[in-house]
Amino acid sequence: MTTNSDPVYLKIKKELLQRIRQGELRPGDKVEHEEIIAQQYDCARATVHRAIRELAEEGYVERKRRAGTRVASAGNRATRVTIPLVRQEIEARGAKYRFNVLEREIVTPSGVAGAALSSDRALFLRLIHFANEAPFQLEERWINLETVPQAEHATFEMTNPNEWLVETSPYSEAEHFFSAENANKAQAKLLELDENDALFVIERRTHLEGDAITYARLLHPGANYRMTAENFSFSTKN
Amino acid sequence: MTTNSDPVYLKIKKELLQRIRQGELRPGDKVEHEEIIAQQYDCARATVHRAIRELAEEGYVERKRRAGTRVASAGNRATRVTIPLVRQEIEARGAKYRFNVLEREIVTPSGVAGAALSSDRALFLRLIHFANEAPFQLEERWINLETVPQAEHATFEMTNPNEWLVETSPYSEAEHFFSAENANKAQAKLLELDENDALFVIERRTHLEGDAITYARLLHPGANYRMTAENFSFSTKN
DNA sequence: AGATTGAATATGTATGGACATATTAAAAAT
């Protein structure tokens, strides 16, 4: 609900959103002009503009110059997913975090990793992450040594590759893919599962200004892993 | 890159983001005050404010009154996932969409569905969705008949339940969960898979002002299903 | 009828000023 202490633009936003949620304004319906709403709330047009602009950014309405504002057609709305760092994810559950480097090798990446990195030299790493000594995530990672040459001499004993990379180039762009796979024999053994058990797979490609940095596959036992997507405007809070 | 035709606030936003991406401004670093940037760009403070506010909303910087603006610590950044309507998803691939209602029954939901709906009467539906006559998604859905009584007499012959619900209460709030499971015998048969093949599972709970509307489980063959998460500020476009 | 031109209009951006408010740092009082 709308709090008295809310700034005016938020009040307008919430009340409009409520009218949409409750079906008073249905997809395709026109929303009043900014000037008219400004009169209703006795405020400046800029204030109304901000309210409706934010609703547009969140996908609730569509705006066109001269044509006005309409409630957007529903369906395929965007949700937010936060992909956590393993350590945080594990420690947030109150468990002890530990990881282990199983493999470390300089390779010429091929296949998916090759396509993702487009580089001749990469550092390949295979790691396992534990929560309270129980296998939590199996990680296969390629780091592009052409764009991140420092990786060649990093030990990855104290900080895992993910944390190391976040430290090294903090705000690189990332793409994520989610899928499900059956565990092969090796994966099953490392994760203490049976062969063919379902795995929840997160793939991540990061790049900086077009240059590929890393490609990683993060494999979780499907039986107890669950990823949550939040709504954009939760209830009427925002 | 910054286009000449970009509005000033976008120019400021992009150039600040670039300084963060390239590591000139690192996590924890202070960003200049709004007034100073306004001087540099010869614009009003409100213009700078909008640029930095949007960067804050996207998680790149953190702002505190009196304390100023600092580059946020990286890691666990949010990404956007769009959960498409099956029909759109299938037709977007150029395939023919068809669905089939396999089961339809009024039940008292128990287990996860019961917890999600907290209702005594629900319509349970089991459906299969085809792409070019190949099984694409298996759907198990409970619709709360206390909040959506009209569902009891809906046929779901032309419009599938998802589309029907989007039509009925367009902007309800939704939560999504992703996970991986092994197909049981029945699921495998319906999806034309082998038993134990990995399934990519999307669970969805929707509610309207606190009242539960529906709970659905959407099961995809893991072998060829892949969900993509986009970045928030793609490159430097936004 | 069809194409071209020309207003009308709703949104988009921007200004420069004002006041509110959270938070910090310095000053004063204990």
Added chain:
DNA sequence: ATTTTTAATATGTCCATACATATTCAATCT
């Protein structure tokens, strides 16, 4: 030395106004 009070400051919101620009609708010309 520690706590309390006070002032300084950066961000947050808002206004009234102005002009830019995309898009529609009507008027005009071929």
